[in-house]
Amino acid sequence: MKVNLCCPDSRKSCAACCGLYNVSDGTRDALHEKLSRRTSLFQGTARSVEALIRFQSTIRAIEIDSPLDPSIYVCEFTGFVDKDRFTPGCLLHPTAAGNGGIDLRGLCHYGSMACTSFYCPAWEELWAEERGVVLGLLDDWHLYGLVINDLDFVKSLFALLRLRVGSPLSEPRVLAGPAAEVVMEMLAWKVSWPWKGDSLIRASRYYCKRAPCADESNVAAHISGILAALGSTFGIETPMDGAQEFVEDALDRFAGAYGK
Ligand code: SF4
Ligand code: SF4
Known part of the structure; x- marks a missing residue:
């Protein structure tokens, strides 16, 4: 069986195709701060469509940076999915904390099917x-x-x-x-x-x-x-x-x- 390249272990993960690096400041400190802020805000967000859309709008209002490549979406729902904040990932994933096993990825720009089925080369x-x-x-x-x-x-x-x-x-x-x-x-x-x-x-x-x-x-x-x-x-x-x-x-x- 192939190793899961997206999240191979509890020390690291990749969220590049969620647009993580598609920003003008992709340094570690800047991205860590951004992911931490989203994660903290998400923890206090109810898992209702209205609240999640409000979360998305809030992040958009805070992160006004233009993407490096406009054809790649910078997803607002990328955050840290572990308590130690070592692994970036999808806050809408059914296994993410607080989601109760429910797949919420249909709310993102790409839609659940694209997020579920994409594997980079x-x-x-x-x-x-x-x-x-x-x-x-x-x-x-x-x-x-x-x-x-x-x-x-x-x-x-x-x-x-x-x-x-x-x-x-x-x-x-x-x-x-x-x-x-x-x-x-x-x-x-x-x-x-x-x-x-x-x-x-x-x-x-x-x-x-x-x-x-x-x-x-x-x-x-x-x-x-x-x-x-x-x-x-x-x-x-x-x-x-x-x-x-x-x-x-x-x-x-x-x-x-x-x-x-
Ligand atoms: S599919 Fe590729 S680019 Fe996307 S998170 Fe996994 S390893 Fe990273
Ligand atoms: S909703 Fe899709 S694009 Fe957004 S963080 Fe989750 S997997 Fe990535």
């Missing part, structure tokens, strides 16, 4: 070792939600790691050994990329289908894929001088740590 495209390493290393919702569904970033990153060591990756060897630190550093480029400048954008790419790579062993194409993904995540418009060498350096350190 990562569900199909990520290999078991890729999923395993990402899930094993990441335990923060903000970074997890930026990484797990970005196929250009994840698939090219893992292709480069495999090419650099000349073999398929052993998930236990990556996770338990010194290579884990280097891979973690590379995954964290989605929030700490040195060329991001003062950008507050953390655009999600869950809807981007990865173009099939004509030659999976083409290192230059994979590095370009990673740089393009990071450029669009942060809205970078200037050339990223030295970025290719920066990626190569991390790959060298990975190979040294993993061992050939």
